[in-house]
Amino acid sequence: MPDETTPVDPTLDEELALANEPTEINPDVDIAPEEVGPTVAEGERILEVDNVTLRFGGVVALNEVSFHINQGEILGLIGPNGAGKTTCFNVMTGVYQPTSGDVRFLGEPLGQRKRFQITKLGIARTFQNIRLFANMTALENVLVGADAHHSTGVGSAMFRLPKHRREEAEGRARAMELLEFMGLTAKADELARNLPYGDQRRLEIARALATSPKLLCLDEPAAGFNPAEKAKLMELIRAVRDQGYTVLLIEHDMRLVMGVTDRIVVLEFGRKIAEGTPAEVRENPAVIAAYLGVEEEDAS
Known part of the structure; x- marks a missing residue:
């Protein structure tokens, strides 16, 4: 028997009990977004990142990145550490101005807009480190x-x-x-x-x-969660989407991303290397190489 000072890893049952203890979401509560500004039909593009490059001196943080987000979908933005995921978030939400390229939301360019103006347009975000x-x-x-x-x-x-x-x-x-x-x-x-x-x-x-918001951006929302809590987070993200929100998810936990997203964009060293459904991305040799550190020709 371990003594009182010996750390004991919790079993999955204990993790589930712990996860169920604090809160249970109530997905039947109506939290549908208020109709503020122009509306977008289901499946139409709500945000476009067009050939965005961001340089910090001689460092290229984003290199001609392009992708779009459709109304009503959950899009995952993934990549190894340092791939440029949060930097891309920061460009979209007005923290950084791109060196070149454009970000358009509901057809409106976001360049030179202040962060509070972008929030009023309909983009909201959370942070990797909680900022309550x-x-x-x-x-x-x-x-x-x-x-x-x-x-x-x-x-x-x-x-x-x-x-x-x-x-x-x-x-x-x-x-x-x-x-x-x-x-x-x-x-x-x-x-x-x-x-x-x-x-x-x-x-x-x-x-x-x-x-x-018309677009909810979640930056590493599962950071610090155990497996049971991550499963409950997936339930929450789906419930939010079902209420009429569009979700952009940055997350390094591949199981969570594969389980909750409709499409995935993959970054590596600031450039886009893949885009597609979870099944397509999972089998993509460039993605396997990026995550496993193997040569692409050997990853298939």
């Missing part, structure tokens, strides 16, 4: 996202004008719906820093959804 407001409650964190489309200003808030009170009530109702969808209703008044790690991940997704 640690000393705010779960509800307050989601309300920050809901505020993205409010039109009242400081004066209206100071004097508690009717329009401000209406938007505030609508935002709170929306935030509570998202918390219920995530299974976090009972933790609405808890500080974000006191939530279990998995709940913090779900809370960050809820905050992103509160902006009513």
